Amino acid sequence: MGQRRNDETEQWRTRSRLPLILDALLGSEEDPPVRRLVEAFGGEPASVKERLVGQPAYQSRRLQFASGAEVILHDDAVVATVLHAAPTEFAAHGFDLPEWIPGLNSGATLEDLKKAIDAPRYRTGMAFDMDGAYAVPNFKNNRGWNDPGNLLSITLTVEAPGRSCRPEDDDCPVCSDLLVRNTDSDGDQNGAAEGAGAGATGSATGGAAGMDVERTITALSSAVSADLLKESLHWVPLADLQPLHASGLMERAESQLTCTQCRRIICLTLFRDSAPTFVYAVLDEARRRPLEKIPPVEQWGDAPRLAKDREAMHYVDHHPGAWFLVEQQGDLFLQSRYWRNSMVDSDVLLRLDSDERDAYRSGGKDFLSELSERIDKSRPHTEESPYFQRDLSRGTDGAALAKSFAAAIVNHTWIAEQRRRS
Incomplete structure (x- = not known):
């Protein structure tokens, strides 16, 4: 995880087992630090989840252990480890936090975390900066961090909080299954609705498959109607995306939609001269994405759309x-x-x-x-x-x-x- 500080007084370095996790970050499953971490979590995972995320797609792989820990990989690189303080579907009991972080238990508050981890707070949010990696607590309903019993998990990650999407949100139950992939020649849908589904175990399929734009827009529109997504009014309306793209008047036409649960922003972009993309972004990333002026509807709309515009x-x-x-x-x-x-x-x-x-x-x-x-x-x-x-x-x-x-x-x-x- 890069150059260590000379200051060795922080408790997480010498009193906790967190360095075992940090040494595994960015490694592959076959790397010795990752293998040691897997053994420390109990050896064989209780379950393994895989899915393709976005388009162009990366593979998200989650190793879930009966001890209450998870290891999350993106394209065979460890990007996060989650220590679940509360029971999960794959672990009957919460992770043994005191064994790994002395002085901490499942009832810990944010102040308890601060004392036990003893690392500088990251500049935003509740995270702790640990030599370029981050310890990020997750509390029930994102509140009550000063009340015992609300701690759900602690994530150790290479992703700076607020600067990129959380690896845990790869499996968001609201928005992770909205991308629909093309059907292959055998009639199987390559990762349709993100392939494996939120609860599937086993391999995600169709890594090279493209996106079925029309069905993806239908899925997104249904989620907007159900108040699961909120469509941004600063970008191309979802209903206008395909007609604008077909007109050839824009080099890139993009709709943006925010998930009401994980808060990721879906950026669906149709390009004039290249394949469409489906990207998850945080607010700052999404706002920085370029988009040219939307042409007048008279230049691309059909008769019903023109009537609506009038x-x-x-x-x-x-x-x-x-x-x-x-x-x-x-x-x-x-x-x-x-x-x-x-x-x-x-x-x-x-x-x-x-x-x-x-x-x-x-x-x-x-x-x-x-x-x-x-x-x-x-x-x-x-x-x-x-x-x-x-x-x-x-x-x-x-x-x-x-x-x-x-x-x-x-x-x-x-x-x-x-x-x-x-």
Whole structure:
């Protein structure tokens, strides 16, 4: 795991068995440090799970031991080890934490972990930095880390927390089975719905198989409808992905969807001149992915899509950081940003009344900027503000209006500008 620090005072180095785990990270199953770790966990795994993840695919292999430990490999390299403090489907009892980390037990709190592991905290989250590897605790419902009994597991990993997806999420029950692979010549689906399924044991198949884009989009759409995924409004709508790709107007058309359970972001990308990809990413990675401006629907939409567009909101103008104006069948809608306090901002969505429309026609952008300032000063999140009751986002149709508004301004947001520069 690279150069060790000269400071040997940290307890995990001398009092715990964690170095046995850290020495195995990035090794293959045949490497001596990995073999020693497997023996220490009990020898033969109680079960082995394999699946292909993403497209291009990598193989995720999970060795699960009756002792309550797991070893996770990506393409035959150990990327994480999980010590389960609570019973699992493959281990009737939790892992023997005191044997490996003296002073720790299944009832440990975050403060107990800090004392027992005695390693610097990573710059974000609850992880501990251990010479370029990380010890990451997982608590029940991601909360209650100060209350005994909520510790579920401790993951030792090479993946920096928050900078890449957690290896444990390869088997997320919500989103790991949504990629559908092409059917091979024998009629078997090569890794369809990620092949083996969340609970399968044995080999994943079809490592070279491509993705069935249409069936994958159908699976993703169903998950969105079931509120299992949340579709990003800053990227190509999933329903428009294939028509845009078929038009040849974009070099890369991408939809992004966030899993409501593991929080990974699925990036489904259709390229003009290369094979499609299906990538899991964390927020920072996803926001950095490039995407050019989405062409007007008149250039690629069919008759039903054009009819839908005629009824939709359309971008008119904006002032960066202050307001957006859209139009829908003669009505003008203003989304105006305001500050709740020095740290938190929000926005209101208003339909301009007749006086405001007349003022806009005569005053243009200057009037809208003045109106936006008045809205901000009125504290529109309070009932005393004249704009509180006018805020359409508070109504029963608020979510649908917000979605329509976001679709109208998708090419003009700050995020859109950044992604086009990438």
